[in-house]
Amino acid sequence: MNLSHFRLIAAWATVAIFLIAGPGMVANPHPLVAVSLFVWLLGVVLWAAFGVVHEAEEVAERLGEPFGTLVLTLSIVIIEVALIAAVMLGTKGVPTLGRDTMFAVLMIVLNGVVGLGLLLGGLRFHQQSYNLQGASAYLSVIIPLTVIALVLPNFTTSTGTGTLSPVQAGFFSLFTVGLYGIFLWLQTGRHQGFFTATDDGAGGEIGLPLPHTHPEGGSTRTHVILLFANILPIIILSKSLAKLLDHGIAALGAPAALGGIIIAMIVFTPEGISALKAVAANQLTRAINLCLGAATSTLGLTVPAVLIIGLLTGQPVILGLSAANMVLLVVTLILNTLTFSGTRTTMLEGAVHLSLFFVFLVLIFSP
Numbered sequence: 001m002n003l004s005h006f007r008l009i010a011a012w013a014t015v016a017i018f019l020i021a022g023p024g025m026v027a028n029p030h031p032l033v034a035v036s037l038f039v040w041l042l043g044v045v046l047w048a049a050f051g052v053v054h055e056a057e058e059v060a061e062r063l064g065e066p067f068g069t070l071v072l073t074l075s076i077v078i079i080e081v082a083l084i085a086a087v088m089l090g091t092k093g094v095p096t097l098g099r100d101t102m103f104a105v106l107m108i109v110l111n112g113v114v115g116l117g118l119l120l121g122g123l124r125f126h127q128q129s130y131n132l133q134g135a136s137a138y139l140s141v142i143i144p145l146t147v148i149a150l151v152l153p154n155f156t157t158s159t160g161t162g163t164l165s166p167v168q169a170g171f172f173s174l175f176t177v178g179l180y181g182i183f184l185w186l187q188t189g190r191h192q193g194f195f196t197a198t199d200d201g202a203g204g205e206i207g208l209p210l211p212h213t214h215p216e217g218g219s220t221r222t223h224v225i226l227l228f229a230n231i232l233p234i235i236i237l238s239k240s241l242a243k244l245l246d247h248g249i250a251a252l253g254a255p256a257a258l259g260g261i262i263i264a265m266i267v268f269t270p271e272g273i274s275a276l277k278a279v280a281a282n283q284l285t286r287a288i289n290l291c292l293g294a295a296t297s298t299l300g301l302t303v304p305a306v307l308i309i310g311l312l313t314g315q316p317v318i319l320g321l322s323a324a325n326m327v328l329l330v331v332t333l334i335l336n337t338l339t340f341s342g343t344r345t346t347m348l349e350g351a352v353h354l355s356l357f358f359v360f361l362v363l364i365f366s367p
Helices: 003-025 031-063 065-088 097-125 132-154 166-187 222-252 255-278 284-313 323-339 347-365
Strands: none
Touching: 003 031, 003 222, 031 065, 031 222, 065 097, 065 222, 065 255, 065 284, 097 132, 097 255, 097 284, 097 323, 132 166, 132 222, 132 284, 132 323, 166 255, 166 284, 222 255, 255 284, 255 347, 323 347
16 A cells, blocks of 8 residues: 555545534544644545645646646635635635635745745755746736735725625636636647746746656556546545634634635645745746746636635625735735846745745735
């Protein structure tokens, strides 16, 4: 029995336990019991998420770029939407959860992981090259989708501040999905070369072998089935995890945004580690595909999903950011545009991105 099999057994055994006894265990538990259950569920969900990344990478070995990265980012978005939906559909609706999660993903990805990756890459390789056309394509989609989703709702007048009317929510969802669909069509079709490593003639992106370079046994179909076998336990356990998370935040009096940050960390930690491994192997294009691809898919798919859940359930969905967070978001978008405007990166860009990430962390607890 290998690690993948043991992980699946542990995940599905936890699913069975919580399907049978879960409602009783998570209903007003003792604080110590609640902490223990949360740690247990969080560990299983994270371990299953690493399984998702592993199987997605196996598929990537067979499909090549950019299809492999696309499979991974779409899998992560499925997990993200499931966790957000579980909290939104809980007994205590959290109208800001979708906004908080998406903003946290953007800050973690565009500042935290990008900053750490460029800093470590600069320390090891001094300068790293990447495919500029791919990064520019990602940012050309990320910028308008971010502004439409997280800034524009603060300035519409049909409803209260930070929210959208049903008509706006419906049309904005269609526009968002449509733009993301066009992007995917170009990414996997005529502009596929934008998202693969190129040699710029001055050292280029040669890259070192990643720790996992040879596919495991089994067909692509087998690994796709195993991919969904790892995703399903996360979706099933998300409701219990959401209840414990909501209970813990209320008991501790923690900021409501903390729930979105925890969800963002759950869904992006495995993918972030994959991105940092790619940077360490001097494969910056793959790392950028993972980071900017995660941000693009979060905006392109999570925003419509959150809005549709709100429309179907009648729950209010607050998307507009606070004034301070809007400033941080705009600076982040400008900084990413500057960072990925040339063909090489250095430690300086990484240090600046990390500085913004630390500002984000401070603002969570001291708005």
